[in-house]
Amino acid sequence: xxxxxxxxxxxxxxxxxxxxxxxxxxxxxxxxxxxxxxxxxxxxxxxxxxxxxxxxxxxxxxxxxxxxxxxxxxxxxxxxxxxxxxxxxxxxxxxxxxxxxxxxxxxxxxxxxxxxxxxxxxxxxxxxxxxxxxxxxxxxxxxxxxxxxxxxxxxxxxxxxxxxxxxxxxxxxxxxxxxxxxxxxxxxxxxxxxxxxxxxxxxxxxxxxxxxxxxxxxxxxxxxxxxxxxxxxxxxxxxxxxxxxxxxxxxxxxxxxxxxxxxxxxxxxxxxxxxxxxxxxxxxxxxxxxxxxxxxxxxxxxxxxxxxxxxxxxxxxxxxxxxxxxxxxxxxxxxxxxxxxxxxxxxxxxxxxxxxxxxxxxxxxxxxxxxxxxxxxxxxxxxxxxxxxxxxxxxxxxxxxxxxxxxxxxxxxxxxxxxxxxxxxxxxxxxxxxxxxxxxxxxxxxxxxxxxxxxxxxxxxxxxxxxxxxxxxxxxx
Amino acid sequence: xxxxxxxxxxxxxxxxxxxxxxxxxxxxxxxxxxxxxxxxxxxxxxxxxxxxxxxxxxxxxxxxxxxxxxxxxxxxxxxxxxxxxxxxxxxxxxxxxxxxxxxxxxxxxxxxxxxxxxxxxxxxxxxxxxxxxxxxxxxxxxxxxxxxxxxxxxxxxxxxxxxxxxxxxxxxxxxxxxxxxxxxxxxxxxxxxxxxxxxxxxxxxxxxxxxxxxxxxxxxxxxxxxxxxxxxxxxxxxxxxxxxxxxxxxxxxxxx
Numbered sequence: 001x002x003x004x005x006x007x008x009x010x011x012x013x014x015x016x017x018x019x020x021x022x023x024x025x026x027x028x029x030x031x032x033x034x035x036x037x038x039x040x041x042x043x044x045x046x047x048x049x050x051x052x053x054x055x056x057x058x059x060x061x062x063x064x065x066x067x068x069x070x071x072x073x074x075x076x077x078x079x080x081x082x083x084x085x086x087x088x089x090x091x092x093x094x095x096x097x098x099x100x101x102x103x104x105x106x107x108x109x110x111x112x113x114x115x116x117x118x119x120x121x122x123x124x125x126x127x128x129x130x131x132x133x134x135x136x137x138x139x140x141x142x143x144x145x146x147x148x149x150x151x152x153x154x155x156x157x158x159x160x161x162x163x164x165x166x167x168x169x170x171x172x173x174x175x176x177x178x179x180x181x182x183x184x185x186x187x188x189x190x191x192x193x194x195x196x197x198x199x200x201x202x203x204x205x206x207x208x209x210x211x212x213x214x215x216x217x218x219x220x221x222x223x224x225x226x227x228x229x230x231x232x233x234x235x236x237x238x239x240x241x242x243x244x245x246x247x248x249x250x251x252x253x254x255x256x257x258x259x260x261x262x263x264x265x266x267x268x269x270x271x272x273x274x275x276x277x278x279x280x281x282x283x284x285x286x287x288x289x290x291x292x293x294x295x296x297x298x299x300x301x302x303x304x305x306x307x308x309x310x311x312x313x314x315x316x317x318x319x320x321x322x323x324x325x326x327x328x329x330x331x332x333x334x335x336x337x338x339x340x341x342x343x344x345x346x347x348x349x350x351x352x353x354x355x356x357x358x359x360x361x362x363x364x365x366x367x368x369x370x371x372x373x374x375x376x377x378x379x380x381x382x383x384x385x386x387x388x389x390x391x392x393x394x395x396x397x398x399x400x401x402x403x404x405x406x407x408x409x410x411x412x413x414x415x416x417x418x419x420x421x422x423x424x425x426x427x428x429x430x431x432x433x434x435x436x437x438x439x440x441x442x443x444x445x446x447x448x449x450x451x452x453x454x455x456x457x458x459x460x461x462x463x464x465x466x467x468x469x470x471x472x473x474x475x476x477x
Numbered sequence: 478x479x480x481x482x483x484x485x486x487x488x489x490x491x492x493x494x495x496x497x498x499x500x501x502x503x504x505x506x507x508x509x510x511x512x513x514x515x516x517x518x519x520x521x522x523x524x525x526x527x528x529x530x531x532x533x534x535x536x537x538x539x540x541x542x543x544x545x546x547x548x549x550x551x552x553x554x555x556x557x558x559x560x561x562x563x564x565x566x567x568x569x570x571x572x573x574x575x576x577x578x579x580x581x582x583x584x585x586x587x588x589x590x591x592x593x594x595x596x597x598x599x600x601x602x603x604x605x606x607x608x609x610x611x612x613x614x615x616x617x618x619x620x621x622x623x624x625x626x627x628x629x630x631x632x633x634x635x636x637x638x639x640x641x642x643x644x645x646x647x648x649x650x651x652x653x654x655x656x657x658x659x660x661x662x663x664x665x666x667x668x669x670x671x672x673x674x675x676x677x678x679x680x681x682x683x684x685x686x687x688x689x690x691x692x693x694x695x696x697x698x699x700x701x702x703x704x705x706x707x708x709x710x711x712x713x714x715x716x717x718x719x720x721x722x723x724x725x726x727x728x729x730x731x732x733x
Binding site: 186227 | 504564568570571572575593596598600601605609612615625634637638640649651652656659672683684694697698
C-alpha cells in the first residue's frame with residue numbers, strides 16, 4: 001500500500017458527498033497508520049514541550065491552594081465559608097454542579113456520538129473522557145467537604161452502622177450518592193477499556209525498559225488478537241449504550257436536588273432536561289478550551305482539525321439555544337402559574353440584588369454563543385476560545401443564580417439575607433481548577449491523548465471491503 | 478523397570494533419554510496412574526531411600542507431575558529445543574488480511590488468529606468466529622443489579638428500620654427508580670468490564686505470538702496472521718505455501 005500520496009477523502013463513494021457538503025477530511029496529516037502512531041506516541045515517549053513543565057508547576061501550586069483550603073475547612077468548620085441559615089448552599093453546590101456538568105460532555109462524545117456513528121469523535125474522545133473523570137474527581141470534593149464532619153462521610157452510604165439506621169432512599173441527596181458513584185466508576189472503566197489497545201501501542205514502541213514494563217502491565221498483555229477485538233468491540237458498544245442513559249440520568253438526578261424541593265424557583269419540572277442541556281453546553285465549551293490549547297501545543301492540528309472544533313461549536317450553539325429556551329420558559333411558567341412566590345422568585349432574579357449575576361448569566365449563555373451561527377466565528381480559533389470561556393463563566397453563574405437567588409429570599413421575609421462569599425469559598429473553587437489541570441497535564445504527558453486505534457479505524461485505508469477502486473487509484477498515482 | 482521407589486538421580490538420567498516422548502505425553506496431559514504416596518513392596522523398603530517431597534513425606538501424584546514437568550522444562554532449555562506454537566506472517570492492508578482469513582477459513586483451518594492495530598470490520602466473519610456472548614453476561618449482570626437494588630431498598634426502607642417521612646409509603650418504587658436504575662447500570666458495567674477480561678483470558682502478559690520479530694508492528698501498522706501447529710489441518714509446508722499464496726510477508730515459526 002502506497003504511503004506516499006496522502007488521502008484527501010474518507011471513501012471513494014463518500015468523496016462526492018463530501019464535495020457536495022464542502023466537508024473537510026477528518027485526518028489532515030499524513031494518514032497512513034504509521035504516521036498516526038508516530039504523532040500520538042511521540043507526545044508520550046519523547047521529551048515534553050518546555051511549557052508543559054511550567055504549566056504543571058503552576059497547576060500544582062493552585063492545587064496546593066485547594067489542599068490548604070480543605071485542611072482549614074476540616075480543621076475549623078463550614079463557618080469559614082459565607083454560608084448562613086438562609087443561604088445554606090452557595091459556592092459549594094455551585095461548584096459541585098459545575099464540575100459534574102463539565103464531565104458530561106466527555107461521556108456524550110464517547111458514548112452518544114459513538115452510537116450516532118459520528119466518526120469525528122475519534123480524535124477528541126480520549127481527551128474528553130479523561131476530562132470527564134478529572135471533572136468528576138473535582139466535583140466529588142464538594143459533597144464530601146460540605147458535610148462539615150467529613151470523617152462521617154461513610155454515613156452517606158447504606159451500610160450497617162452502630163445507630164442501626166439507614167439513609168432515606170426517597171431523598172435526592174442519596175440518589176446523588178448512587179448516581180455520582182456509578183458515573184465515576186463507569187466512566188473510569190470505559191476510559192480504561194478504550195486505553196488498553198493504545199497503551200499496547202506504547203508498550204511496543206517504548207524507549208526504555210521501565211516504560212515497557214509499566215505500559216505492558218497496564219495494557220494487560222494486549223496483542224491485538226482479533227479474538228480479543230471481538231469481545232472488545234462488543235464491550236465498547238455495551239459501555240456506550242450504558243453510558244448514554246447514565247449521562248442523561250446522572251445530571252437529571254443532580255437537578256432533582258433542587259427540583260424535588262418546594263423552594264420557589266427550584267420546584268419546576270423543566271430542571272432535568274434544562275440541566276442536562278446545560279451540562280453538555282458547559283462540557284463542550286471546556287473541551288473546546290482544552291483542545292484549542294492542546295492541539296497547538298502538541299502539534300495535533302492534523303488530527304484535531306478545524307472541522308472537529310466546528311462540530312463542537314455547533315453542539316455548543318444547539319445546547320445554548322436549548323438553555324436560552326429554558327430560561328424563557330421558566331419566566332413564562334412562573335408568570336402563567338399565577339403563584340406569587342414563583343413570580344417573585346423570578347422578578348427577584350431579574351431586578352433584585354443579584355441582578356448583576358443574572359444578566360452575566362444571560363449574556364454569556366444566550367447572547368454570545370449565538371455568534372456560532374456564523375461560520376466565520378465557528379471556524380475562528382480566537383473567537384471560539386473566548387466564547388468557550390465565556391460559556392463556562394456563564395454556566396457557573398447559572399448554577400449560582402439558581403441556588404443563591406432562590407435561597408436568599410424564599411417564603412419568609414424575616415429570613416431574607418444577602419450572601420457574600422468569603423476568601424475560603426473562592427480559594428476552594430479556584431483550587432479545584434488546580435486539581436483539574438494537574439490531572440489533565442499529567443494525562444496528556446503520560447497517556448495517549450488521542451485514541452490511536454480508533455482514528456486509524458476511521459481512515460479510508462481501514463476499510464477491508466470496497467477499497468479496490470481506492471487501490472487502483474493508488475497504483476495509478 | 479523404573480519404579481517410583483527408585484532414587485531420584487537415576488530417574489532423572491532415564492528421563493533425559495526419553496525426553497521427547499515424555500514431552501509429548503506429559504504435555505498432552507497424561508494422567509499419572511501411580512498411586513498417591515509411597516507404596517512399599519515389603520517392610521524392608523521403608524529403610525531404602527525412596528521418593529520424598531520437600532516436606533519429607535512421600536510425594537502425591539500431583540506433586541510428581543509438577544516435578545516431572547520442571548525436569549522436562551529444564552532438559553528442553555538445556556538442549557535449546559523449542560516447542561513450536563504457530564506459523565506467523567503479516568500483511569500491510571486490512572483488505573489483504575481479510576482475504577487471507579477467508580482463505581484460511583475456507584481451507585478448513587480453525588485454530589488461527591489475526592493480530593491487528595485496530596478492529597478490522599467483519600474480520601470475525603472472515604475467520605468464522607462465533608459472536609461474543611458478552612451481551613448475555615451483561616444482561617445477567619444488569620438483572621442482578623436491579624434485583625439487588627430492589628432487595629436493598631426493601632430491606633432498609635421497609636423491613637429493617639422504616640422511617641415515617643411525611644406519611645409517604647415506605648416502599649415507593651417511583652421514588653426509588655433513580656437508585657434502581659443506577660445500580661442496574663453499575664452492575665452491568667462491572668460485568669462488562671470483567672467479562673471482557675474473562676472471555677479474552679486477559680491479562681496474558683506473555684504469548685508466543687509476541688516473539689515474532691516484527692510483532693511490534695501489530696499495534697502499529699501491520700496485520701498479522703498466526704496459524705497454530707495444533708490445528709488439525711496444519712502442515713508445515715502446506716500452511717506456509719497457503720500463507721505465501723495470500724501474500725503474507727515475514728512468515729516465521731514462533732515457539733513458546
